[in-house]
Amino acid sequence: MHPTRYHRVATVAEAARLFAGQEDASYLSGGHTLLPTMKLGLRQPSDLIDLGRIEEMRGIEAADGILSIGAATRHAETAASPLVRQHIPALAGLAGSIGDRHVRHRGTMGGSVANNDPAADYPAAVLGLGATVVTDRRRIAADDFFVGLYETALEPGEIITRIAYPIPESAGYAKFRSPASRFAIAASFVARTGGVVRVAVTGAGSAGVFRARELEDVLSRDFRSEALASCRIDPEQMLGDLNGTPEYRANLALVMTRRAVDAMGEARSYK
Amino acid sequence: MAFVSMTINGTPVSREVEDHQFLAYFLRETLGMTGTHVGCDTTQCGCCVVRLDGVSVKSCTVLAAQADGCAVTTVEGLATGEVLHPVQRAFQTHHALQCGFCTPGMIMAAVDLIDRHPGALTPEIVREEMEGNLCRCTGYHNIVKAILAAAEEIRGPSSLAAE
Numbered sequence: 338m339h340p341t342r343y344h345r346v347a348t349v350a351e352a353a354r355l356f357a358g359q360e361d362a363s364y365l366s367g368g369h370t371l372l373p374t375m376k377l378g379l380r381q382p383s384d385l386i387d388l389g390r391i392e393e394m395r396g397i398e399a400a401d402g403i404l405s406i407g408a409a410t411r412h413a414e415t416a417a418s419p420l421v422r423q424h425i426p427a428l429a430g431l432a433g434s435i436g437d438r439h440v441r442h443r444g445t446m447g448g449s450v451a452n453n454d455p456a457a458d459y460p461a462a463v464l465g466l467g468a469t470v471v472t473d474r475r476r477i478a479a480d481d482f483f484v485g486l487y488e489t490a491l492e493p494g495e496i497i498t499r500i501a502y503p504i505p506e507s508a509g510y511a512k513f514r515s516p517a518s519r520f521a522i523a524a525s526f527v528a529r530t531g532g533v534v535r536v537a538v539t540g541a542g543s544a545g546v547f548r549a550r551e552l553e554d555v556l557s558r559d560f561r562s563e564a565l566a567s568c569r570i571d572p573e574q575m576l577g578d579l580n581g582t583p584e585y586r587a588n589l590a591l592v593m594t595r596r597a598v599d600a601m602g603e604a605r606s607y608k
Numbered sequence: 609m610a611f612v613s614m615t616i617n618g619t620p621v622s623r624e625v626e627d628h629q630f631l632a633y634f635l636r637e638t639l640g641m642t643g644t645h646v647g648c649d650t651t652q653c654g655c656c657v658v659r660l661d662g663v664s665v666k667s668c669t670v671l672a673a674q675a676d677g678c679a680v681t682t683v684e685g686l687a688t689g690e691v692l693h694p695v696q697r698a699f700q701t702h703h704a705l706q707c708g709f710c711t712p713g714m715i716m717a718a719v720d721l722i723d724r725h726p727g728a729l730t731p732e733i734v735r736e737e738m739e740g741n742l743c744r745c746t747g748y749h750n751i752v753k754a755i756l757a758a759a760e761e762i763r764g765p766s767s768l769a770a771e
Contacts, residue, residue, distance in 0.1 A: 343610055343627035343673040365674075372669050373651050375628075385627070387674060413663070417726075437740025438717065439654060442663040443670065608736040 339381040349393055349473045349496055352386050356494040359384045364496065366448030367411060369440050394447065394498050399424050402504050405471075408447025408497045412436070415446060416606070425466070426604035427508040427526070427597075431458050433606035434512055436519050447497040450482075453489050453545060455576065456520035458512065460546035463500060465526030465537035466508065471499040485544050505530040511596035512540075512607040513589055515580055522580045523589040524607075525549070527597040532557055536594055541586040543576045552594055562595040612676040616641070617685025625672045631665075632656040634672035635682060643683040643712050647742070654741030657713040657720075658682045664720035666740070683712040686719065695719050695758040704754035706745035717741050718755045722762050729759045 343365075346352045356362045363382035365371055366389060374380045388394060394409035397420050404424045406415060415421055416433035435441055435449075435458050449459040450470065463470065463479045470477040473496045482490050491497070505528040512524035521540030528535045534556040536549040555564050570590050575583035613622040616639070625634055635641045635658070647655035649668050656668040659681040686693035695718050698704070705711045721737050722729070734752050743751065 338628045338630075340626065341628050343671060345673070345676070368671070368674070369651060369669055372630075372671070376649065385671075389674065437654075438721070438737050439657055439664045439666045439740045440651065442660075442665055608739065 338376050339378065341375070341382055342384045343387065344384060345387045345390060347391065349388075349391055349498055352388055352391065352496060353473055353494055355384070355386050362386055364388050364451075366409060366451075367444040368448075369436070369444040370448065370452050370454065388447070388496065389445075397421060399504070404428075404502045404504055406446055406500050406502070408445065408450075408499055410446050412441035412444050412446070412449075413438075416441065422604055424504045425502060425508055426602060427510040427528075427600070428462050428466075428502065430604035430606045431462050431510045431512075431526070433604075434458055434510075434514070434519075434608065440519075446500060450500060451489060451491060451497050453483055453487050454520070455486050455542065455545040456515075456518075456522070456540040458510075458521060458524065458539065461510070461521075461524055461526035461537045461539035462502070463537075464546050464548060465535050466502045466505060466528045467535055468503065469501040470497055471501055472497050476501075480548075483546050488545075503530065507601040509597040509600040509603065510605065511593040511600055513593055514607055523586050523593050525590060525593040525597045527556070527594060527601065529556075529560060529601065534560065536597075538570075538590045538594070541570075541575050541590040543574055543583075547574070549590070549594065552591070556598065560598070562598040565591060565595050565598070610673040610676070612672055614675050614678050614680055616680045617682060618679075627671070627673055629672045630668055631658070631660075631670045631672050631675050631680070632667040634675075635667065635680075638672075641682060641684055645709055645712050647709065647713075652740075652742065653710065653713070654717060655710050655713040657716040657741065659716060659720055663724070664717050681716075683715055686715070693719065694761045695722065695755070698754040698758035698761070699751075702750045702754035702757060704747065704750040706743075706747045710741060710743045710745075714738070714741050714743065714751055718751075718758065721755065722759045729756060731756065 362384040365385040395407040412432045421429040508528040523541040539546045570587040572583035572587040575586040577583045645655040647653035651669045
């Protein structure tokens with residue numbers, strides 16, 4: 338692997354200061370995307386600034402209808418957290434669906450959200466729950482955060498410190514995963530609060546995670562999986578690759594949304 | 609260069625490492641501890657699994673510098689003198705290896721699973737939780753058998769769900 342300089346920091350402020358002083362630094366969280374990408378030579382940061390041991394980026398709290406999760410929280414911690422399982426069980430199930438056991442011991446929520454892989458799980462939860470991405474500079478609404486493939490509203494050097502999830506009445510997640518990569522070929526996160534339903538689909542969209550607004554409208558009127566029977570997702574905006582054509586993914590995203598509606602309130606993991 | 613200190617199988621180790629050196633290579637090449645294998649080097653096969661502060665990780669995807677201050681357990685650290693760890697013994701008894709290349713990672717993952725899985729272990733749960741470890745000889749049946757047998761020995765018979 339290309340040489341790099343490794344730095345461990347104890348505070349967010351120290352990380353940001355260090356980043357600003359380097360030519361081409363990158364933050365390192367769980368490292369389970371960044372380090373393999375560096376091995377392939379696709380990224381060659383001059384410096385790695387390790388966010389993994391910053392205390393203020395850890396911890397899970399529930400207060401005033403918000404479940405706040407530190408960005409350095411590892412997938413296995415989110416999956417096992419009694420607070421997450423109590424307030425948003427679907428989110429715990431989603432975390433338990435990522436990668437494999439050992440990957441879940443290292444990968445972090447903030448790392449996954451910042452990377453915005455078009456097939457990653459967390460972006461569906463963040464967008465589906467209408468969460469707020471809290472950074473060292475500002476608070477960004479999920480609807481404004483995910484910009485495109487691997488692209489977010491984060492500015493250079495900006496650090497996600499926490500994700501604040503409004504606790505819904507209920508939520509469900511359904512995922513059809515690639516048996517090789519464990520990434521979603523299509524997955525859908527459905528959240529219901531009052532009369533408002535949000536549906537976020539990951540793995541399928543050609544621009545990454547997206548809200549399926551027509552499905553939201555239908556489910557807001559009639560919250561049953563059967564209500565989606567006559568719906569359709571436009572294949573125009575779907576990914577096509579060796580895992581599936583755009584038409585296949587459009588249908589699969591719809592099927593996953595129906596399954597998510599049938600899994601409301603459950604902590605289902607897809608393994 | 610980074611200066612790292614960690615305990616490996618209970619023994620304190622301090623060394624200078626290159627910042628971009630991975631833990632798997634630090635163990636194998638710097639320290640000569642070749643029990644930890646590197647199969648794919650792409651975070652998939654699990655041959656390199658070690659425990660880091662008590663949880664299983666793929667050591668090909670953790671920098672040695674990230675492990676600074678941590679406690680590392682490798683397959684070399686399981687046996688007590690000549691007495692094998694129950695998981696090692698179960699792998700032998702149940703012939704849970706063919707070529708043996710994946711075995712160190714399988715065993716470390718199994719130790720972690722038996723130690724930390726909160727509920728009862730069933731063949732289905734073992735298969736799900738072991739999916740981050742690949743056996744290219746496809747010897748999975750006996751690996752699952754060995755893990756369940758070791759779990760019963762370590763946790764007692766109640767650790768297994770009634771069939």
